[in-house]
Amino acid sequence: MLFVFGLLAATIVLFIIDKIRMDIVALMVVVVLALSGIITPTEAVSGFGNSVVIMIAGLFVVGEGLFRTGVAAAAGNWLLRVGGDSETRLLLFLLPVVAVLSAFMSSTGAVALLIPVVLSMARKSGMQPGRLLMPLAFAALIGGMLTLIGTPPNIIVSGQMREAGLEPFSFFDFTPIGLAILVIGCLYLVFIGRFLLPSSEVRDPDSSHPKLSEFAERYGITNQLHKLIIQPGSPLTGKTLADVGLRTHYEITVFAIQRSGTLLSTLMPVLSNTRMQPLDTLVVYGTEAQVDAFAAACMVRRQGFPEREIMKVQEQFGVAEVLLPPDSTLVNQSLKEGRFRERFNLSVTGVRRQNTPLATEFAITKLAAGDTLLLAGSWEHIRKLENHRDLVVLETPAEMHELASNASKAPVAIGIMLAMLVVMTSGLLPNLTAILVAALAMIITGCVNINEAYRSLNATSLVLIAGMLPLALAMESSGALSYVVHLLVDQYGNAGPLLLCTGLFLLTSVLSQFISNTATTVLVAPIALTAAQLLGLNPEPFMMVVAIAASTAFATPIASPVNTLVIAPGNYRFVDFAKVGIPLQVLALITTLLLVPLLFPFE
Known part of the structure; x- marks a missing residue:
């Protein structure tokens, strides 16, 4: 047990120091657990086959299909028209949208689908993705508090109450508290939280294309x-x-x-x-x-x-940079003499010679081998340059690589996404099955090809989640988690119901930062139920506190797959989540303790 606590502490320290990539730290955890004997080697690598990891991988493919068909860009343009060029207006509109979506489907799925939309929107508007993605993730987590099916902890506490012979929570019993936290959380994230995030411009770490x-x-x-x-x-x-x-x-x-x-x-x-x-x-x-x-x-x-x-x-129109090779027929000719526009249907907006821009009269200047030209025109004609011997395409802007390559498949991609959402919310198929079917459908229908599908898989996020899941298993099997839970009940069981609720919230919230909220709820909910019954109190407020607290996974990037998804595109560090997430947890704690006794009396 002490070894597991030490490993957890060391992992947190490495995350905070941020000298080693988080996915590498997660792999180190897997190796240490396999060597320690606390869990078997098979259990140590079980995270790579975990349904959560497979679901997220499938959602990456679905999101890529929406991106490649232009659906993400169209949605981003619509959001920009609604929000204008104001980051504040955009967030005030975007956060409630993702929260409502997360109330009826997986918050991980909602965020995975919206990440390409937000990135496309940010690039076009000049906004910083890092100022948008973490608020998006937190709003999705809060959205899970709104309904019974919004997140697994809600279902777990309701199911345990039913098994104990009590009236389970109804579909919208969670809504008043969740809605209050959503309103307060959105105001905090928009007017305070986003300013705590890094202000430097965030660029796609996988992109080598200039803007x-x-x-x-x-x-x-x-x-x-x-x-x-x-x-x-x-x-x-x-x-x-x-x-x-x-x-x-x-x-x-x-x-x-x-x-x-x-x-x-x-x-x-x-x-x-x-x-x-x-x-x-x-x-x-x-x-x-x-x-x-x-x-x-x-x-x-x-x-x-x-x-x-x-x-x-x-x-529809953009630019590209090309080089004149020594054997180009344009060498020693001016643009006019070479009939450049007639040949390529593109305009030359700039010429560089030996890394120095030529003066504005370059239109009548003789071109030389090694000159680079900045061309302007339709993306269609720019793409044709790649097959022309007189010009060597050096670089095309990032905007061109964001264009929809399969725009004609947009209705198909939308249909696949909607079908997936309907199946997931109605429970016709397990979420994992629905997502895998949707991902495969994106590939089969040509919305995304197999190479694009593989490239869409964010290895950093997947390895981080897969590597940290076995740590939760080790905490459970070693008795470390049970020890912490019982310690809380011993300390606060006789101190009054409100203080016990506070202790339960803090314990559940802290544990949820390092292990899944599902595992946390499974372990803490029976303790809360037993404590309430021993004290002769109504179990409802205690179980509600556990459910809400389990969803306040804001303080670490490993607290939830939702947080992990936005690490790479937002270029976040471990401490960024703590700076923004801990105040939000405090607000959620205060809101919950104020409303729970009013809605669910202790006696």
């Missing part, structure tokens, strides 16, 4: 997107871009054209033979001064460009 903004900085570009409408009588009427020479004379780049009168006024790439017409809308890239000069000379009118429309443009 559009980084390309602009690299080439010394300070341009912005503008929207211009061609007026009747404009000299642009009937001419192509090559005829007008916008790049040469005005140093602006035309990204796209929106033709008046076409179906849904669809944005179209500007091809070499595209002739401009009156009332056409041009999406151009340039500085304020350049665009003003062009507008005055060519009879075009500037129009407002809302952020949501800019996002729509960026979904």
Whole structure:
């Protein structure tokens, strides 16, 4: 027993010091347990076959299917339209949504499905994922407090009351307390908690692709997107871009054209033979001064460009960096002489020679081998560059790799997700089976290919969960957990019901930071029930306290699979959870102790 306590303490210290990756620490725990003999080697590695780990792996695949088909990006855009560019408004809307979702399905599943949505949304808006993901995880955990099926501890305490011949909790008995904690928790997370998180920009640790903004900085570009409408009588009427020479004379780049009168006024790439017409809308890239000069000379009118429309443009058009190899036919030619736009249907927005951006007259400058060009145009034409011998694609922005590669499968992906949710909430199939069927369906239907499915598995999260689960088994089999529980009853059993509730809450909450809330509830709930009966008190308030406390797994990243899921994408450390989670636990404790005696009297 002392050995297990020592191992637990050492593990916590290593997590806090943060010198060794958390998944490596978890593997060290597995090895130590296997060598110690407290549990068998088979039990030490049992976490890798645990249903929770398999469920999370399946949910990663389902989430990847939503990402690859564009569903995640579309949901992110909708959330951005609702929340605007305000992180506060966005969280005030997002947190209740995930909480309600978690009240009727697995909180782990809800978070796994929403992570790609939040990441896509954060990248487009410039928000920091780390300021969004931990509040998302905590809101999902609180959401489990809202209903009987929201989380296993609720079902466990209700089942144990039934087995004891008592009236079990009904479906919504948990709702008043859970709702109060949700309101207080959301206000805390939005107005206090998120500011306790690291303020540095969080980047995807697995991504080596720069963002559009980084390309602009690299080439010394300070341009912005503008929207211009061609007026009747404009000299642009009937001419192509090559005829007008916008790049040469005005140093602006035309990204796209929106033709008046076409179906849904669809944005179209500007091809070499595209002739401009009156009332056409041009999406151009340039500085304020350049665009003003062009507008005055060519009879075009500037129009407002809302952020949501800019996002729509960026979904279809972007940039890429290419290199001119020595054998390129473009070497020793200017862009005009090489008929660059006519050949590639792309515009050159910047040129670098020997790591130095060329002056703005690069349009008439002879190109040299080794020059790098920043090209702008539709993603479709950018992808075609990979098969062209005259150019070597060096880098494409992260935004391009976030685009939906299977957009036509979006309805299929949505159908699979909805079917999974219906099956999980109705209990037609076990959650594990429903998730595995959904993951397999994503692959079979082509929403995600097998390579993308394997890449979607976050090994850090899976290994961390699988490695820590055997520690809970060791605590139980060694008697360490039972010792702590009985110690509490001996100390607080005769001190009054409210103080006993406080002790039960603290014990359950602390244990839930290191072992699963299911295991904690299984161990603590019988003690709470027995203590209440011995004292001649109503067991309901004590059992409710245990159920609520088991879901307050906020203070450590290993407290719940929900927390573990957001570690890597949020780039969190162990102490980040403690800084934000412990105050939230205190708020949950106070709220519970105030409401439980009112709703469930002790006598």
